[in-house]
Amino acid sequence: MKNKITLVSLFTLFVTTAFSQSISSSPYSIYGLGSLYDSDFGSISSIGSSGIALPSNRFINNLNPASLGYMYQNHFLFDVGGKSILSTYEDGSNKESRNNFQFSHIALAFPVTSKSAVSVALQPYSSATYKISNLLLPIENSTDKYILNASGSGGLNDFDLSYGYRIGKKIALGISANYLFGNTIDNRDYTVSNSITTINKTSYYNGLRVSLGSQVQIDSTLSFGVNLKSPSQIKASKVQSVVSYNNAVTTTIETDANYDVDDYYLPLEVGVGVSKVFKNNVNFTLDYKKIFWNSTNQSDLYGNYVNQDKFSLGFSYSKTKTIRSYFDRIQYATGFNYDSGFLEIENKKVDNLSFSIGVSLPVENQTFSALNVTYSYGQKGSVSNGLIKENYHKLSLNLCLDGIWFVKRKFN
Template identity: 65%
Template sequence: MKNTVFLLTFVLVSLTSFSQSISSSPYSLYGVGSLYDADFGSISSIGSSGMALPSTSFINNLNPASLGFMPLNHFMLDVGGKAIGTTYEGSKKTEKRNNFQFSHIAFAFPVTKNSGFSVALRPYSSASYKISNLVLPISDSMESYSLTAAGSGGLNNFDFSYGYRFGDKLTVGASAALLFGNIEDQRYLVVSNSITTIEKKTDYNGLRATIGSQYKIDSTFTIAATFKLPAQIKGSKVQSVSTIADEVSTTVESNVSSDVDDYYMPLEIGVGISKRFKNVLNMTLDYEKSLWKDTNQSDSYGTFVNQDRFALGFTYFDANRNMRKYWDRIQYSAGANFDTGYLEIDGKRVNNASISVGISLPIENTFSALNISYSYGQKGTVSNNLIKENYHKVSVNLSLDGIWFVKRKIE
């Protein structure tokens, strides 16, 4: 009973924190904001890899097929958050910002001995930016204009996943995600002696499906694949526009509602492996290709390009040790991640590279664990008047496991 009350209390606290989550990045000006990495369990400590890991002791959000390996009578809950300190480095000055972000809340349970189901709520993208006096060229002209912008909001991802296991080796799974949210944006454009103010709120909503598979070649080696299908995210906006020229103010639009160009999610293809060595060290390696260029969409300030992501992780846990000793049950992890990015600005890719280390502290004698990881990374570049982000990130995930629907043998 105490465990149940604790779980419910943690859920309520996490849902409250979810509405307050903020991610700051000047690159969230583009599209629907910067894409969010919400990693469950210890995945953040292994470079966000793990597509081939089964959901035997935690909820694996990277592949719905992993749910086919869920143990019977186990109810799992996963919640997490991040603390991020970022230094923004430009060609002339630097700036530091710190923030805390809610990462996710999810629960999963087995449906049959060969299948499992999960529900998860997490941010999909986050837009939180303040940009002052950014000079940009005017298309088909030798002139330029100055942009000052501020925005907030982003999209949320609410998904349902199901995985089924055929025999002892093959699992397949699928998930359906509802993407929804809004972005509030205010921009000031200065051209010569004219100032244009644009205030708008854009609402987005759409559905996206993912299918995946895992195959156990043997007890130490698993391969996996995922396919995130293309999706169309519809948008509508309410906008006000005013101008000031020669000290004369003119209202062009006042709270005018209209549709905006749909936002297109690309086909994303991923493959991964998980290999265990001598029952002590586990390696995970993932590769994912996102075909953003095929969406044929563009942004006013950048171009969408195909994206490649590489993730590598190592986990140390000696299963041969005495599991009665607490320190012998601790898991240690490290990883690296490189992402070429899906935006190209003035011919420069906005890529991202990071390294991570982590520790998983067991709770009681179940699969419950407190996962703590640290990551250091760099995003973007200083060249071409762009901004480079150097960030330190501490992720804390609580993975709780409860054994339900088992009749006590001793009262």
């Protein structure tokens, strides 16, 4: 028990330190609320971020609140994670590499009754960390152009409270309430001829989103899952300062002015998944998500929001018979993920394709505690149509601890 507490303390210190240092550094995070963040609990990152149909019996499944209905009684689950990402960006003529650490999540789950459980989690929702220099852009309704320099930081956090309830032995329903909150800082300067205008603004956001989920266990080897995320309105406001420089003359236009700005709208999201076990030790998972951005009627200064499709595929293998050594208890996994993207720039979608491979290393014999290690490689965007191509290598570490509570000792 002391070793487990020490392990939790060290791992939590690692991920919170990573969170304080950086969340992301992608040029595409300049759009909207920033780059949307996928926090994969347990071994989900190893199987291509799939798992809508998986139960929360060995780990906390944040993809579907209904999974909590299958949590084992007297088990207390704790999950904390972090990521290290090496990214390379290129636009056809330039190439740049960046390395950063990311906090992934901290979560816990516990049963309420023999058929229900609750989970609480804190995780990033989006990240807006970017730096763009000397970008030449056309002036609308003119043949002239201007130079843009921009830098940003911040993002939104997601506080999640979920509840799952099992009806009988084969059906479970669940509900999640997600409170999104945070701010983004955006600093820009626009150069036209000899005139420079700087705009520094901080935008504040907060809003609530509700998700509904269900899972059906056809038999011990086959299950289906559905998850619906409701359309939501994220309230926004900003504080802005504007200064103009023209021929050595400095003019302060406004300082820390408060504005009510257009709210941000999150779309309806529908996800379905299937899980199938073959020969008792190979688990196949497949998910599909449709996100209806078109219905929000939103656009960005440099692009448009379009409907998004996500495909996730995963395989995991674990030895279930004749376990003789520690290595027989290790679970191996691999997965693929394709995201069509929700941004369209110059009639070209910013899509994302990734491959992952990982292992789940048991921490102790009597529980489901494990250290999940995942390596992923992916590509986002492309060099064509003036876009930036992003290649990334990602190492994910998730520590899942399982404690058994309220069980009487059989021996003194």
